[in-house]
Amino acid sequence: MLRASCNIPSIASPAISICTVRLSLFPxxxxxxxxxxxxxxxxPVPALAQTLNYSxxxxxxxxxxxxxxLPAPRASASYSTGSNDVGRELLVQHLLVKEEDQxxxxxxxxxxxxxxxxxxxxxxxxxxxSKEEGGMLGWVRKGQMVPEFEEAAFSAPxxxxxxxxxxxxxxxxxxxxxxEESVLADIQPEEFHAKLQDPDFLEDSxxxxxxxxxxxxxxxxxxxxxxxxxxxxxWGPEVTTKLDPQKDTYVLCHHGxxxxxxxxxxxxxxxxxxxxxxxxxxxxSLKADQSVPTY
Numbered sequence: 328m329l330r331a332s333c334n335i336p337s338i339a340s341p342a343i344s345i346c347t348v349r350l351s352l353f354p355x356x357x358x359x360x361x362x363x364x365x366x367x368x369x370x371p372v373p374a375l376a377q378t379l380n381y382s383x384x385x386x387x388x389x390x391x392x393x394x395x396x397l398p399a400p401r402a403s404a405s406y407s408t409g410s411n412d413v414g415r416e417l418l419v420q421h422l423l424v425k426e427e428d429q430x431x432x433x434x435x436x437x438x439x440x441x442x443x444x445x446x447x448x449x450x451x452x453x454x455x456x457s458k459e460e461g462g463m464l465g466w467v468r469k470g471q472m473v474p475e476f477e478e479a480a481f482s483a484p485x486x487x488x489x490x491x492x493x494x495x496x497x498x499x500x501x502x503x504x505x506x507e508e509s510v511l512a513d514i515q516p517e518e519f520h521a522k523l524q525d526p527d528f529l530e531d532s533x534x535x536x537x538x539x540x541x542x543x544x545x546x547x548x549x550x551x552x553x554x555x556x557x558x559x560x561x562w563g564p565e566v567t568t569k570l571d572p573q574k575d576t577y578v579l580c581h582h583g584x585x586x587x588x589x590x591x592x593x594x595x596x597x598x599x600x601x602x603x604x605x606x607x608x609x610x611x612s613l614k615a616d617q618s619v620p621t622y
Contacts, residue, residue: 414508415469419480420446420462421500422453432490432497439488445501454496465595468508476500511594513605519577520615523550532575537589538608542581546608546620556585572598581622583607 422445424431435448449455449462457464469477479491480500488501522528529550536543536551543553554562554569562569570576576598580586583606590603604611612619 415481416466416506416508417468417480417502418504418506419464419467419500419502420449420457421455421464421498422449422458422462423455423496423498424452425454425496426492429497432499435499436488436490439499445488445499448499466506466509466597506597507599509594509598510600511590512602513583514577514602515605516611516613516615519602519604520611523548532577533570534577534579535570535589536579536608537585538580542622545622546612548579548608548611548619551579554589556580556589566593566596570598572596575600575602577602577604579604579608579611581607582609 422435424435431452435452438448439445446461446463449458452458453462455462467480469481471477472480473493473495475491475493476498479489479498480502483489483500483502485502485505488499491498491500522532534548534551536547536553537556538553539555539557540553552569554566570593576590576593578586578590578593578601580589583603586607587603590601593601606614608619609621612621
């Protein structure tokens, strides 16, 4: 059973130690969702020292797709070669066992060869916190992982389970897909206002307001789809049906804090270009369009 669980720590949330793993400061949504929502990962992105990115801030992808009767993402090439790794991201799942448990590792390798799913084995045997998500680490890129894991991941054939050893133990890892690195950036209110003057802008992009309904009543911009952060549990699991991950996405809130949290979360969900409107609608009113009320 996939359970809904969405935790969004504040952006300045302190580092937490999990199995001597230092957590990077990565904002994850932290709200109580509706009971019918499917499970969304909730653990902040841990760093294996200099960071094996346990990005359990993404959906437990294969399990969600399986539950929805949708196909898992297909690879676009045969190998993840290391010739052009800068600007590339890999979708990785893994399991981790202790260094002294090499016999368990060998047995798990045999079970993979016999056709068992690595994510199912991760749930049962992995000592990594990502086991709760079937070993899903989400999208990772160069510089986020310890060198041994990074080398193995970026040289692994797509969909092939390979092993590697790090200071944390033995890993079995699988690269499920790859893509060009996504864009996450601030956009200043004046620049965004200029874009709004283009008649084609709202056709080619999408705008999201994550403020609460009572705030939107006080001040709003036309063309925005309202997805209140407090209602994340109802729209989060279905975000890719409400929004197009391939379109440029602009996110707005009151002062730019909540929108940055959501923008970073959208990046983990496969959205290609996400822009946080810096300073929120308050800054937009002061700097770009004073006809918009402040509150």
